[in-house]
Amino acid sequence: MKKSLLLTCFLVAAPGLADAEMSVFACEPEWASLATELGGNLLQVESATTGVQDPHYIQARPSLISRVRRADLVICTGADLEAGWLPLLLRQGNNAKVQAGQPGFFAASDYVNMLEKPQVLDRAQGDIHPFGNPHIQTDPRNIGLVAEALNQRLQSLDPANVATYEARYQDFQARWSQAIDGWSARLEPLKGAKLVVYHRSWVYLFTWASLVDVGALEPKPGVPPSSSYLSELLARLKDQQVLGIIQSSYQPTRPAEWLSERTGLPILILPHTVGSVSGVTDLFSMFEVLVSELEAAAAGSAK
Amino acid sequence: MNWHAIDLSILGPALVAGILVLSTHVPMGREVLKRGIIFVDLAVAQLAGLGVIVASTLGWEIHGYAAQAAAFGAAIAGAVLLTWVERNLQSVQEAIIGVMFVLAATASMLLLANNPRGGDELKDLLVGQILWVDMGSLVPAIVLSVLVLIAWFFMRDRIQRVGFYLLFSLSVTVSVQLVGVYLVFSSLIIPALPTRNMGGKGLWAAYAVGLAGYVLGMVLSALMDLPTGPMIVWAMACVALVVGFWRGKAAQV
Numbered sequence: 310m311k312k313s314l315l316l317t318c319f320l321v322a323a324p325g326l327a328d329a330e331m332s333v334f335a336c337e338p339e340w341a342s343l344a345t346e347l348g349g350n351l352l353q354v355e356s357a358t359t360g361v362q363d364p365h366y367i368q369a370r371p372s373l374i375s376r377v378r379r380a381d382l383v384i385c386t387g388a389d390l391e392a393g394w395l396p397l398l399l400r401q402g403n404n405a406k407v408q409a410g411q412p413g414f415f416a417a418s419d420y421v422n423m424l425e426k427p428q429v430l431d432r433a434q435g436d437i438h439p440f441g442n443p444h445i446q447t448d449p450r451n452i453g454l455v456a457e458a459l460n461q462r463l464q465s466l467d468p469a470n471v472a473t474y475e476a477r478y479q480d481f482q483a484r485w486s487q488a489i490d491g492w493s494a495r496l497e498p499l500k501g502a503k504l505v506v507y508h509r510s511w512v513y514l515f516t517w518a519s520l521v522d523v524g525a526l527e528p529k530p531g532v533p534p535s536s537s538y539l540s541e542l543l544a545r546l547k548d549q550q551v552l553g554i555i556q557s558s559y560q561p562t563r564p565a566e567w568l569s570e571r572t573g574l575p576i577l578i579l580p581h582t583v584g585s586v587s588g589v590t591d592l593f594s595m596f597e598v599l600v601s602e603l604e605a606a607a608a609g610s611a612k
Numbered sequence: 613m614n615w616h617a618i619d620l621s622i623l624g625p626a627l628v629a630g631i632l633v634l635s636t637h638v639p640m641g642r643e644v645l646k647r648g649i650i651f652v653d654l655a656v657a658q659l660a661g662l663g664v665i666v667a668s669t670l671g672w673e674i675h676g677y678a679a680q681a682a683a684f685g686a687a688i689a690g691a692v693l694l695t696w697v698e699r700n701l702q703s704v705q706e707a708i709i710g711v712m713f714v715l716a717a718t719a720s721m722l723l724l725a726n727n728p729r730g731g732d733e734l735k736d737l738l739v740g741q742i743l744w745v746d747m748g749s750l751v752p753a754i755v756l757s758v759l760v761l762i763a764w765f766f767m768r769d770r771i772q773r774v775g776f777y778l779l780f781s782l783s784v785t786v787s788v789q790l791v792g793v794y795l796v797f798s799s800l801i802i803p804a805l806p807t808r809n810m811g812g813k814g815l816w817a818a819y820a821v822g823l824a825g826y827v828l829g830m831v832l833s834a835l836m837d838l839p840t841g842p843m844i845v846w847a848m849a850c851v852a853l854v855v856g857f858w859r860g861k862a863a864q865v
Contacts, residue, residue, distance in 0.1 A: 368839035369744055371623060376616075397744040
């Protein structure tokens with residue numbers, strides 16, 4: 310905290326340095342991390358939320374508005390993930406360059422295949438996102454797709470540095486696809502493994518790694534479980550070989566603990582973004598930790 | 613320190629919202645404190661929220677005038693009930709206000725049991741964040757505040773008890789949507805605390821405490837990069853504490 314305050318002092322005290330860079334405002338840490346991979350020190354990147362925050366909600370701070378006002382590029386997930394605050398922030402920021410639809414506004418969900426797009430919109434189904442499930446960053450192939458689009462966007466916004474962006478992008482994409490191959494190979498034995506989730510925010514991970522979702526602690530997205538629902542879930546899990554219960558660090562742990570006590574299943578707090586658990590400092594370590602946790606759970610249940 | 617964020621175009625609308633809320637809440641807060649009905653604003657805000665939720669359960673359009681009408685309707689019904697309680701059950705008035713608060717809050721939960729995030733959206737509608745205020749949304753609030761202030765200061769003798777609760781409910785319904793329930797409670801109670809027993813000058817002293825709290829809180833929230841609403845609450849409490857301490861000292865001498 311103190312460190313980051315000091316760092317902020319330093320950054321603000323050196324405005325001359327910042328002028329040469331493009332100022333990037335990311336809604337979530339995974340996109341801040343990706344922008345840093347692609348732009349390096351050509352970009353000055355800041356994230357509105359941290360890895361331990363629920364990106365659905367944030368408290369308004371003056372600095373958020375002033376950052377949006379000075380931003381050259383705003384990178385968000387889109388698909389209504391930030392519907393509760395991003396429109397307000399963009400309005401108060403009053404920066405024509407980064408309004409939705411402008412080149413300075415980049416919505417990552419525009420560049421991936423959205424899953425769980427509802428056929429019928431019905432509030433009775435809980436917190437359904439009309440544009441599909443917005444938690445796209447848990448499939449590493451999506452990160453690659455977004456990187457491709459973001460690279461093009463950076464080049465068109467900052468043509469003076471096209472060569473640098475292209476070189477960094479090629480380098481990132483080479484390392485990333487190599488890393489994906491490694492992770493996929495390690496998850497190969499887990500194909501078909503059954504898991505309980507807290508909130509259905511892992512559908513992209515499950516699709517990539519061919520994991521099976523056998524139930525969610527939330528009966529409907531955003532609805533806390535009732536006791537009758539939990540006992541029904543418990544009955545359903547009885548005769549199944551389940552690997553564990555997965556959830557994000559910002560979600561309440563009591564429902565998972567309740568289920569874990571009664572079933573003996575381990576709780577896996579998987580990193581859903583950069584900075585969400587300790588040791589996850591960039592996109593590579595995020596998936597490294599995620600894959601290792603799943604491997605460890607599989608090893609534990611094999612014993 | 614984050615000097616960029618101290619920018620009148622960022623903090624200006626929030627400051628205007630703060631001044632508006634203070635203008636009606638400071639005099640009302642003195643009255644609330646005198647009557648010992650501290651939590652009446654929480655009950656009224658909850659009732660207004662319940663009104664919107666009932667309206668949406670009935671399938672009404674929740675954005676715009678229908679929702680506002682429902683919020684005001686519920687708040688006014690609460691005002692009438694509170695008047696009756698004060699007249700007939702005065703000895704347990706504060707307890708009944710507390711019960712009204714939990715009933716309204718839990719009624720919302722029951723109505724929204726199967727509609728979670730939709731419910732959060734509805735609640736957000738009624739609990740504003742002061743930094744998100746824009747000048748456009750302030751216009752109706754300015755008009756209402758002026759009307760309330762005129763009624764409060766010039767027609768006080770005629771409006772009586774029902775009038776007090778009516779004006780109070782209208783003001784709280786508007787201000788909660790602008791600045792959120794914590795700031796409404798603080799603007800009402802905190803400036804009134806150290807300036808009680810000050811007679812006629814007390815009103816202006818209370819205004820000064822409130823305004824100092826808002827300005828100090830906004831500046832600190834910009835400098836320290838912390839949420840603005842909670843920062844104002846703490847700044848106002850600190851100002852009130854200093855004023856209270858200083859008055860206590862002065863009284864001893």
